[in-house]
Amino acid sequence: MSTQTIGAWQRAALARLAPVIGPAEAARDLRLILMRATGLSAAHLGVGSGEVLTPTAQAQAEAMLAARLTHQPLAQILGEWAFYGRSFHVSQDTLVPRPDTETLIELALAQPFSRMVDLGTGSGAIAVTLLAERADARGLASDISQAALDMAARNAQRHGVAGRLDLQCADWWAGIAGRFDLIVSNPPYVSAADYAGLAPEITQWEPRAALTPGGDGLSAYRQILGGVAPFLLAEGRCLVEIGADQGRAVAGLFTAAGLVDVAVHADINGKDRVVSGRRAP
Structure with missing residues (x-):
């Protein structure tokens, strides 16, 4: 050559x-x-x-x-990708961290928290970032994929929060114990119809289970919100990332779960991206 x-x-x-x-x-x-x-x-x-x-x-x-x-994503080729000012290890076992998710980070950091849980953590980008930004907080990150948890462990070690982050293989709330003042999640939410039209970088290379639950894309929210009450402290907050057309439906699930101050938040592009709510006193 x-x-x-x-x-x-x-x-x-x-x-x-x-x-x-x-x-x-x-x-x-x-x-x-x-x-x-x-x-x-x-x-x-x-x-x-x-x-x-x-x-x-x-x-x-x-x-x-x-x-x-x-069409392999560049993040996978490089083995890492930037998110909220830090670089995170990624692989074909995890989603590539996206700038849209930084909206959830900003909202979570807008109020204090001491004990958080990240459901469906993937690479751990959300949980690790939140603990790196809040040195006095502790957290739990769960995922149904052990390979994803292994990657989250690498990222927790990389950014100095491994001693404050517990990792657990779990299917949403199954096996989770404790109560939290912050619950966050970026669950699979792409509908079956929308998934078929996504770019090959996504459909051929990123884990399908982390992107779509099939059907209308809302089943993960139903499981998270349906079981949230025993895990959320009084005044505790819950924030989830959503698809741009899911704000009204997911906000309805928050309200049905008994959460108050439910709101839909836009990302930097003006698209609905996060739904938040809190448990009443």
Whole structure:
């Protein structure tokens, strides 16, 4: 394999990747691929496009490009992804943390809490972030997937909260004990009909069970809200991420569960993203 300059490789790679995922996303992904392969910063890449790639760096970049051309998410290729200012390990066993979920983080941090539970934690991004931001809090993170819990454990260790986060393999409330002043969850909520239309990066590479429960997409909320009362302290809060068209339905489940101050919150794009409520005194 003959080596190329950074700029030449990037132009050739863009011509291959842009038709597959679009020019804007391709340019971003190739920049991140080159940063990983070369160890250079984005700024250095910008001014050093005439530098020659080492054979090792070019081989690594080519391998990552080949994977991206199959629609594998870049986060999985890199093995990590940024969320709320931190980098989290990810794999095919967990969802890639998304900026939309940061809305839930902001709302959770808006009021104090000392004991939280994250149901369906996946990579642990939510639970780990909340504990990293609140050094005096403790938490429990559950998931039905042991592989996901193993990843959450790695992320808890990475960000220094492993001593304050318990991990439990559980199917929603089954096997959970204790009471909490904050309950959070980003459960599977994509309806069966909507799932069929998602991008191949999602349907071919991310765990289906973490994305859709089938049917109308609301079954996880029914289980969470149907069993929430014994686990929520007086004045305790519950926050869940939702799909953009689910606010009214999920808010109704909050109210039916006896929670008060129920509200639907929009994300940075103005789409309904989180429903919140609290237990009355």
